[in-house]
Amino acid sequence: MIKLKGINKYYTSGDEKLHALKNVDLEVKKGEFLAIMGPSGSGKSTMIKILGLLDKDFEGSYLLDEKEVKSLNDDLLSNLRNKKIGFVFQDFNLIDRLTIKENIELPMLYMGKGIKETKDKVIELLGK
Ligand SMILES: Nc1ncnc2c1ncn2[C@@H]1O[C@H](COP(=O)(O)OP(=O)(O)OP(=O)(O)O)[C@@H](O)[C@H]1O
Ligand SMILES: [Mg+2]
Structure with missing residues (x-):
């Protein structure tokens, strides 16, 4: 199960700070399907990188099967990606x-x- 609570994601380049995800809460239970839709720039890719365990640099809590993703090291995350996450890329x-x-x-x-x-x-x- 996926459980996001109060996720905020910022990108900083130079003096600019962009608030890409604002207080996202999301729960996905076993067997559920969902699509994330939104206009270009609304944060879909940002979100999928967090959900896919490719980006740990966010604020808030992400529980994947009750484990707090931020507390896991790179090896554990690679292992979880291998076993639980599948990406189908456009390219x-x-x-x-x-x-x-x-x-x-x-x-x-x-x-x-x-x-x-x-x-x-x-x-x-x-x-x-
Ligand atoms: N690496 C980055 N550095 C700085 N800003 C970024 C970075 N990646 C994304 N952004 C900015 O964050 C916001 C969300 O971008 P994101 O790529 O997540 O949107 P998207 O919904 O996937 O858009 P698209 O439909 O065009 O793929 C945009 O304003 C984008 O310019
Ligand atoms: Mg995108």
Whole structure:
């Protein structure tokens, strides 16, 4: 479960301080689907980076399965991203120097899956 309480996000460049997210509260329960919509510049990408554990530089509380995200170190966050978060990017973000097969294998190997299991799964996924 995702629980955000009083999230504020500021971007500073030079003397300028931009208040990108203002007191966002949000609760997403297991199995719920939601879409975040809003005009350009309203903070959707800012929000998704926080939800996706890519940005810890915010004010407020973000609980992911009852864990306070801000208290977790980078290794724990990487692990959570690997197990619980999936991104579908508009521009794919594949790793250029790897083949398509290797791109699919990589997160599974990070997950600690064996080579055999990974290779079989990749073939299955590519088949789809
Ligand atoms: N790295 C950054 N440094 C400074 N300001 C930023 C940065 N990223 C975003 N902003 C500003 O924060 C605000 C929210 O931007 P954000 O990219 O989250 O909006 P968005 O809803 O995703 O927009 P779009 O629909 O165009 O993708 C905008 O005013 C933007 O200019
Ligand atoms: Mg965006």
